[in-house]
Amino acid sequence: MKMKKMSSIFCAAVMVVYSVLIFGIKSQAAIGLSSVSTTQPIYGVIKNDTALYSDSNVTKEITGLRLKAGTYVMIVGYAKNAFHIQYTNEQPAYAYIPAANVTSYESQCPGKVLANTKTDPLNVRAAANTSSAVIGKMPHGSYAPAITAQNINGFYNIVWGTVRGYVSDDYGYYIAY
Numbered sequence: 001m002k003m004k005k006m007s008s009i010f011c012a013a014v015m016v017v018y019s020v021l022i023f024g025i026k027s028q029a030a031i032g033l034s035s036v037s038t039t040q041p042i043y044g045v046i047k048n049d050t051a052l053y054s055d056s057n058v059t060k061e062i063t064g065l066r067l068k069a070g071t072y073v074m075i076v077g078y079a080k081n082a083f084h085i086q087y088t089n090e091q092p093a094y095a096y097i098p099a100a101n102v103t104s105y106e107s108q109c110p111g112k113v114l115a116n117t118k119t120d121p122l123n124v125r126a127a128a129n130t131s132s133a134v135i136g137k138m139p140h141g142s143y144a145p146a147i148t149a150q151n152i153n154g155f156y157n158i159v160w161g162t163v164r165g166y167v168s169d170d171y172g173y174y175i176a177y
Contacts, residue, residue: 042075043145043159044083044102052087052095056080062095071162073102074145088161111146113156113172115139122172124165128155136160138167146174 052065056079067073067087077084082096115122115138124136124144138144138160147157147164155166156174 043147044073044075044085046071046073046097047101047103050097050101052097053082054095056082056084056096058082058096058098065095067097067162072159072164073097073162074159075102111149111174111176112143113146113158113167113174115142115144115167115171116173117171122167124158124160124163124167125155126165128152128157128166130168132166135163135165138172143175149174149176 046067046069049066049068052062052067054060054062058081071087073083073085073087075083076086076094078099079096081099083099083102084094084096086092086094117140119140121137121139123134124138125132126135144158144160144167147159151169151174152166154169156169156172157164157166158172159165
């Protein structure tokens with residue numbers, strides 16, 4: 001029980017640190033920090049449909065690439081009022097988006113889920129049950145960031161690509177960072 005309590009305290013501390021990191025961006029710029037990199041996942045949700053940019057000044061739009069409002073992204077850094085994001089897990093891809101276009105920041109206890117199937121991909125479901133819709137598939141041996149360390153009804157809550165979903169703990173193995 002002491003270990004769980006310590007783990008909860010650690011997770012709370014991590015959440016506070018990253019909340020300060022994200023919500024304190026203006027104060028960081030004021031003290032001369034021009035960029036911030038993160039070592040643990042921080043998640044955001046796209047507020048408005050937005051273009052992706054190849055530069056931190058968000059002036060060089062990547063033609064044909066846009067993210068829709070409500071899309072989940074992993075924030076991997078911050079520079080010049082733009083977030084550096086990873087926007088897919090299948091083949092990790094990175095770009096910049098204006099910081100003003102991201103909302104609902106989530107900072108979670110660090111961990112990931114391994115798709116530990118024999119050969120078939122692991123189904124990513126819309127809800128924590130086997131009758132919910134399959135919204136993605138994780139290939140055997142791939143990893144996805146975990147939203148929480150605990151499973152819910154035998155399912156882990158993860159971010160896969162641009163969606164938040166659930167994978168069965170029968171075939172998904174949680175690994176703490």
